Amino acid sequence: MSVTESKSELFTVCGVDVVESGAKAREAPRSESSVFEHYIQPCLAEMLGTALFVFVGCVSVVGNAGLSGCLQPALAHGLALGVLIMVFGEISGGHLNPAVTLCVALCGGMKLALLAPYVLAQLLGSMVGAALAKAVSPSANFSSAAGGAFDVVQTSGAVGAATVAEMLMTLVLTLVVCMGAVNAKTKTQLAPLCIGLVVTANILASAFVSGGCMNPARAFGPAVAAKHWEHHWVYWVGPICGALLTVSMVRLFFGDQKTRVIWK
Template identity: 50%
Template sequence: MSAQAEKLELEELDKTLLKKNEPKPLGKYERIIQPCVAELVGTTFFVFIGCVSVIENVEAAGRLQPALVHGLAVAVLVACMAEISGSHFNPPFTIAIWLCGGIQLTMVIPYLISQLIGGVLGAAMSKVMTSSKNYMNATGAAFTILKSDEQLGKVVFAEMAMTCLVTMVVLLGAVNGKSKSPLVPFMVGCTVIVNILAGGDVSGTCLNPARAFGPALMANYWAYHWVYWVGPIVGGLVAAALVRLLLGDEKIRVILK
């Protein structure tokens, strides 16, 4: 065999090996359906665990019990499902991540629907698990701290500012190439804990319309419910703007390149 023929044979062999080692393209289930299932399941268990921690809260623990439960639940679920769906579990996160280029537009609505259904399922599970007396006393873990229009401005601002903080942590830790970190589940979980400890007595620290919607529906408690949509969504948009305009890397920033 000539040297030229041997060289060609080796090149063909290399090409064959490269084709075998190439990752198989993801099918429709793994690209579209499985991420939505992960968002639904993750949101379901987050809301379920969070609601139970509020309904069965030991008075002596104060805000510490729900703060730790919500934060640790987020950390665990994000670590488990990040490679499947990105572990959003929160409509403002999905919107902000899309604005920063972390998810395709075609997946935004399916994610939002999955999260809201998950919120309802999680709230329903908490109702099944807890005693009727405790459930009624806690109004199903719906947010009842806002009682009058006098509190309105502070509560909306609290929800906006705290959601902005946790969304910024998500964007910088999971989307922005320059600051991506494998510690993002821990970072987001800790941010949720400190937010609840800091702002629980002001607004209840929802930060998530899916977390608000499920309990409100199951307990039929809708007083000032809109606050827990407007505050978190505006906060998420502010976080996305900060990353897109100032904090993001060159790929994400739209100005000051």
């Protein structure tokens, strides 16, 4: 996800670059700075960006504990995400979400070799962000809000509705990401704003059904910090299924000629 074209779309896994010298091209070894910028720097950006996003999200939830409504967490998550995408978009794509990374990778927006490192960096960042939120929050408020972890699903009967809600909300989010920031035919410079707004809207819409997570990393870090694992799998299964649905739609119907696998 980037304002113009994410560097994650330009990554190559090969170990050599082609360099023109006069009329003759030759192969040159990849420099250390190139390896850093193409592989290490993006993962560091994903880790830091996810840490900051989770920190803001958790602190907003803890601060909203005991209050009615979800406007504060919705605005905090959406605004923080939009700004962080603008800041880190040209380095890593500004995914900050394993479901988004999976969707972007399968839609051709980044090399599959970077999928696992990105997800690992995001999970590490989420733990750091949740730990920082715990450190700055009053212990009583932190406990009452479960540290910003998702505790909306209280009964086994509500699990199905929460999973479907997470799937559909993530479908909307990843569709905006792919069509607004990856697909060449529809990408826009307003992608960070659109992504932040859709996250805000989704949280407002589904806060009392599933909590409006849409992001396994956002669920994982707070679960570790607060030791709250009840129904945690919902926030992996729902977002991943939503991301895969978006991949199917983009690859089959809505992608540009380069992205579609049929009807080229």
